[in-house]
Amino acid sequence: MHQDDFFESLNAQFQDALPFVAYRKPNEDRVNAVFQNDDVLYETKDLSEAGFVFAPFDDSSKMILMPLDQAEVGYCDHFEGEELLTDTSKFSSSSDQKVEYINTIEQAIATIKDSDLKKVVLSRPDYMTNENFQVFEVFKRLLSTYKTAFVYCWYHPKIGLWLGATPETLLKIEGQRLSTMALAGTQVYKGTTDVSWGTKEEQEQQFVTDYIVSNLEAEVEQISTSERRTVRAGGLLHLQTQISARLGKEHSGLLKIVRALHPTPAVCGLPKAEAKAFILNHETYNREFYSGFMGELHFKKRQTRNTNRRNVENNVYATVKSVTNLYVNLRCMQVLPNKVALYVGGGITKDSNPEAEWEETVSKTSTMKNIL
Numbered sequence: 047m048h049q050d051d052f053f054e055s056l057n058a059q060f061q062d063a064l065p066f067v068a069y070r071k072p073n074e075d076r077v078n079a080v081f082q083n084d085d086v087l088y089e090t091k092d093l094s095e096a097g098f099v100f101a102p103f104d105d106s107s108k109m110i111l112m113p114l115d116q117a118e119v120g121y122c123d124h125f126e127g128e129e130l131l132t133d134t135s136k137f138s139s140s141s142d143q144k145v146e147y148i149n150t151i152e153q154a155i156a157t158i159k160d161s162d163l164k165k166v167v168l169s170r171p172d173y174m175t176n177e178n179f180q181v182f183e184v185f186k187r188l189l190s191t192y193k194t195a196f197v198y199c200w201y202h203p204k205i206g207l208w209l210g211a212t213p214e215t216l217l218k219i220e221g222q223r224l225s226t227m228a229l230a231g232t233q234v235y236k237g238t239t240d241v242s243w244g245t246k247e248e249q250e251q252q253f254v255t256d257y258i259v260s261n262l263e264a265e266v267e268q269i270s271t272s273e274r275r276t277v278r279a280g281g282l283l284h285l286q287t288q289i290s291a292r293l294g295k296e297h298s299g300l301l302k303i304v305r306a307l308h309p310t311p312a313v314c315g316l317p318k319a320e321a322k323a324f325i326l327n328h329e330t331y332n333r334e335f336y337s338g339f340m341g342e343l344h345f346k347k348r349q350t351r352n353t354n355r356r357n358v359e360n361n362v363y364a365t366v367k368s369v370t371n372l373y374v375n376l377r378c379m380q381v382l383p384n385k386v387a388l389y390v391g392g393g394i395t396k397d398s399n400p401e402a403e404w405e406e407t408v409s410k411t412s413t414m415k416n417i418l
């Protein structure tokens with residue numbers, strides 16, 4: 047589809063108050079869309095269906111599905127738009143929020159020093175007034191500015207409107223191959239990725255890698271991890287380890303693999319149950335879909351390859367693979383009446399400095415404030 051027709055179809059769907067999602071995967075040109083045919087709120091209980099899933103942080107709450115058998119899909123091959131500069135320095139948040147957030151961080155540090163809790167990811171909403179939210183203009187700005195992120199715009203009339211540009215993959219499965227990443231540790235990008243990291247960041251990222259490897263081990267074979275490297279996400283840098291494996295022949299299904307990962311210590315903490323309880327007891331808002339996960343579930347990918355066997359010249363083999371591509375819903379915003387909520391958080395460990403953790407969340411809001 048041509049870009050203008052693509053955005054017109056999205057707008058028509060939105061005007062008709064019908065569910066849709068439009069998204070672009072990291073480092074790809076193509077923008078995809080799923081247009082649901084009715085306004086039913088479908089859910090998936092076991093992640094076995096084909097469709098686009100939108101799941102909350104709280105793994106005991108409903109996972110929403112736009113099922114492919116109740117939807118049309120469309121795409122625009124290439125998106126052209128003007129890039130905005132990513133400037134992390136010019137935005138501030140209110141001082142009331144600061145006092146409350148720092149207070150919670152101090153409680154978290156005290157609990158970590160006094161219990162089994164090793165890491166907890168605390169977060170907060172930051173509101174911006176916006177009376178005339180231009181959804182597709184904002185989505186286009188996200189697309190042109192964050193090319194290495196998973197950029198999306200998701201709408202359901204019974205849930206609401208969410209947009210974001212996340213640097214974090216939860217899980218990618220193609221055929222028998224599985225990959226994921228451990229992403230944590232944050233510093234502001236100052237023109238180079240050749241930076242050094244403190245022990246606090248290295249340790250909190252290592253927690254994530256170790257957790258993923260040990261939790262996946264029961265479900266997969268041949269698990270391997272890459273070297274740790276620094277990656278850029280807009281105006282920020284993170285530490286990342288890539289993890290890959292093969293699905294065992296008798297693996298026990300996607301739900302079990304996702305449950306083994308989500309929520310990882312990149313968005314929840316360690317041990318998982320203690321960290322989740324701390325979050326639910328101390329954060330003063332409901333995360334809903336922030337730090338949940340979303341993406342393509344059991345999509346079909348057709349692959350053709352030429353073989354040049356003697357006497358069978360240019361024989362074309364087509365195989366259809368099932369692919370799943372899930373991302374963690376970070377650097378996102380929820381559009382509310384007359385305002386936009388931006389959600390940001392960061393990992394707290396015994397070595398955290400509350401003031402620096404606050405500044406980290408301020409920098410993270412810039413990913414979205416920049417666009418708005």
Ligand SMILES: C=C(O[C@@H]1C=C(C(=O)O)C=C[C@H]1O)C(=O)O
Pocket residue numbers: 167169214229230231232284312313376377389390391392393394410
């Ligand atoms: C929780 C967020 O990000 C996560 C936390 C990070 C950290 O603590 O340094 C870094 C990347 C993400 O895994 C967020 O952006 O809201």
